[in-house]
Amino acid sequence: xxxxxxxxxxxxxxxxxxxxxxxxxxxxxxxxxxxxxxxxxxxxxxxxxxxxxxxxxxxxxxxxxxxxxxxxxxxxxxxxxxxxxxxxxxxxxxxxxxxxxxxxxxxxxxxxxxxxxxxxxxxxxxxxxxxxxxxxxxxxxxxxxxxxxxxxxxxxxxxxxxxxxxxxxxxxxxxxxxxxxxxxxxxxxxxxxxxxxxxxxxxxxxxxxxxxxxxxxxxxxxxxxxxxxxxxxxxxxxxxxxxxxxxxxxxxxxxxxxxxxxxxxxxxxxxxxxxx
Amino acid sequence: xxxxxxxxxxxxxxxxxxxxxxxxxxxxxxxxxxxxxxxxxxxxxxxxxxxxxxxxxxxxxxxxxxxxxxxxxxxxxxxxxxxxxxxxxxxxxxxxxxxxxxxxxxxxxxxxxxxxxxxxxxxxxxxxxxxxxxxxxxxxxxxxxxxxxxxxxxxxxxxxxxxxxxxxxxxxxxxxxxxxxxxxxxxxxxxxxxxxxxxxxxxxxxxxxxxxxxxxxxxxxxxxxxxxxxxxxxxxxxxxxxxxxx
Numbered sequence: 001x002x003x004x005x006x007x008x009x010x011x012x013x014x015x016x017x018x019x020x021x022x023x024x025x026x027x028x029x030x031x032x033x034x035x036x037x038x039x040x041x042x043x044x045x046x047x048x049x050x051x052x053x054x055x056x057x058x059x060x061x062x063x064x065x066x067x068x069x070x071x072x073x074x075x076x077x078x079x080x081x082x083x084x085x086x087x088x089x090x091x092x093x094x095x096x097x098x099x100x101x102x103x104x105x106x107x108x109x110x111x112x113x114x115x116x117x118x119x120x121x122x123x124x125x126x127x128x129x130x131x132x133x134x135x136x137x138x139x140x141x142x143x144x145x146x147x148x149x150x151x152x153x154x155x156x157x158x159x160x161x162x163x164x165x166x167x168x169x170x171x172x173x174x175x176x177x178x179x180x181x182x183x184x185x186x187x188x189x190x191x192x193x194x195x196x197x198x199x200x201x202x203x204x205x206x207x208x209x210x211x212x213x214x215x216x217x218x219x220x221x222x223x224x225x226x227x228x229x230x231x232x233x234x235x236x237x238x239x240x241x242x243x244x245x246x247x248x249x250x251x252x253x254x255x256x257x258x259x260x261x262x263x264x265x266x267x268x269x270x271x272x273x274x275x276x
Numbered sequence: 277x278x279x280x281x282x283x284x285x286x287x288x289x290x291x292x293x294x295x296x297x298x299x300x301x302x303x304x305x306x307x308x309x310x311x312x313x314x315x316x317x318x319x320x321x322x323x324x325x326x327x328x329x330x331x332x333x334x335x336x337x338x339x340x341x342x343x344x345x346x347x348x349x350x351x352x353x354x355x356x357x358x359x360x361x362x363x364x365x366x367x368x369x370x371x372x373x374x375x376x377x378x379x380x381x382x383x384x385x386x387x388x389x390x391x392x393x394x395x396x397x398x399x400x401x402x403x404x405x406x407x408x409x410x411x412x413x414x415x416x417x418x419x420x421x422x423x424x425x426x427x428x429x430x431x432x433x434x435x436x437x438x439x440x441x442x443x444x445x446x447x448x449x450x451x452x453x454x455x456x457x458x459x460x461x462x463x464x465x466x467x468x469x470x471x472x473x474x475x476x477x478x479x480x481x482x483x484x485x486x487x488x489x490x491x492x493x494x495x496x497x498x499x500x501x502x503x504x505x506x507x508x509x510x511x512x513x514x515x516x517x518x519x520x521x522x
Contacts (some may be wrong), residue, residue, distance in 0.1 A: 013439060021300070023414070024304075025416075026295065026415065026417050026418045026421070027391055027394050027413075027414045027416075027418075028391075028396070028417070029388060029392040029393060030389055032395060032434075033343055034415065036394070036414045037414065038393045040410075040414040040415075041409070042434050043407060049406070053407055054404050054405055055407070056405075060407070060410065062400060063400065071300075071302055071330045092432050096299055112302065113341065113474070114471075114474055114475065118336055118337070118471050119502065120335070121308075121335065122498075123498050124308055124331070124332065124499075124504060125308070125330075125332040125333050126498040128302060128325040128328055128329035128332070129326070131325055133321075136312055139308045139309070139332070141305050143302070143303035144304070146302075146303075147301040147302070156370050164482065166402060171313065180508075180509035180512070181485065182479065182480045183483050183484075183505065183508050183509040183512045183513070184506055184509045185471075186474055186477070186480050186484045186487065187483045187484075187486055187487040187505035187508055188491075188501050188505050189468060189471060189472060189475075189487060190484040190486060190487020190490075191487035191490050191492075191501040192487075193465075193468050195491050195493055196464055197461060197462070197465055197468075198461050199461050223320060224338060233492045234292035234488075234492050235495070237465065241468050242286025243465075243470070244466050244468075244470075245469040245473060246471075248470060248473045249463070254382075255337070255338065255347075255470055256347070256378060259378070259519040262459075262466055263459045263462075266455075266462040268455070270454045270455040271451040271452065271454055271455035273454065275458050276457070
């Protein structure tokens with residue numbers, strides 16, 4: 001399947017990448033999700049490959065099938081589809097979309113949703129809490145870099161054409177990345193749960209004790225929070241997160257339901273002056 | 277600034293943000309950016325950062341897997357700053373902001389559904405063999421997304437004066453105020469738990485413990501935790517060791 005001839009102008013390929021990377025989701029809908037965006041990206045390419053509007057539209061209709069992937073990782077797919085269209089391997093182009101949109105969504109969602117986005121949010125939030133303006137670049141730059149990576153990803157997909165499937169399935173780098181993401185993510189979350197959730201017990205209990213030296217009765221106040229801190233610091237935030245985790249994971253509750261439950265419980269405890 | 281102008285500017289800002297910073301550059305549509313910009317407008321950037329940080333933590337675990345609708349803590353942060361600056365009470369802003377974030381998800385669903393009309397327009401254009409018309413229909417999909425944010429934000433800000441009723445009520449009853457303050461502190465727990473539910477705790481629990489111990493007993497700050505996490509990740513996956521062998 002060697003590339004026989006290069007039919008497409010550099011201009012058309014550039015336009016396809018630009019359209020894909022900016023507008024893929026501009027017509028996103030529940031019915032066929034990114035379909036219209038993918039077809040729109042293929043217009044500059046198909047216009048150069050086919051002479052009549054009839055042919056171009058016929059081929060665009062092929063691209064109006066259901067499509068949904070991670071918008072960044074989808075660049076690889078779009079690049080390789082452009083290369084396949086250039087060779088008129090239309091069936092291969094259609095099947096590579098179906099075959100790769102799921103796996104690429106998995107990769108993109110892990111990199112963005114588990115690694116880059118939460119970590120930059122956490123670190124930026126702690127900077128913002130200290131009143132630092134660095135919070136802004138901290139949250140903007142990592143996500144901007146992720147966006148800019150779409151262009152090299154597209155070129156990679158285009159250069160490898162159908163071989164991209166071998167590249168992706170034989171590649172162990174992604175598993176390494178996924179592992180490193182878990183390690184980094186859990187370390188940071190482990191430290192941030194106690195530092196970011198400032199919940200404390202306000203209640204104290206008083207106890208009458210006899211002063212051993214003088215024999216007089218004294219009232220000693222013991223703070224519940226101090227007692228708990230003696231057992232394990234930040235026990236309250238940990239228990240709260242654990243409770244939410246249990247509701248989400250074991251009880252399979254929706255996040256909105258969990259928000260409702262947590263809000264109701266903590267409102268009552270706050271209004272009663274137990275928590276603060 | 278008149279209320280009408282403020283409502284128009286912030287509604288247009290939100291609409292443009294969803295197109296360029298959520299659908300295009302995904303992830304830049306975030307609470308810190310919204311709160312910072314709103315903070316600039318009300319003339320209190322410190323307040324903006326404070327509300328933004330709280331909303332960013334609440335939004336933590338929420339991610340649009342497969343196009344899922346999630347609470348819009350970005351619009352929530354914007355209203356949070358407006359309300360906090362009006363009432364002078366930050367936690368009130370954060371709590372009301374998070375309620376607005378939940379309400380906004382209905383408009384998200386509406387916007388995502390209405391776009392279907394534009395896709396069908398694209399189908400018809402292709403059937404007519406008109407490439408140009410197809411391209412226009414695709415770009416017109418932005419209208420649905422833009423208005424899905426513009427309309428609710430515009431209306432919300434036009435009526436923001438009505439909020440005074442709630443603010444006075446809260447101020448008169450200390451227990452309501454205390455309750456709201458605790459909700460504000462507790463809600464980030466849901467964000468953390470949601471993020472953890474996507475992670476493999478069974479396989480990697482020692483690192484959760486490590487992070488906790490580093491902060492709780494040694495007081496390691498933010499960036500320190502991240503750096504230790506990167507080092508641990510490199511060691512654990514054997515990347516650092518392999519380099520030495522080569």
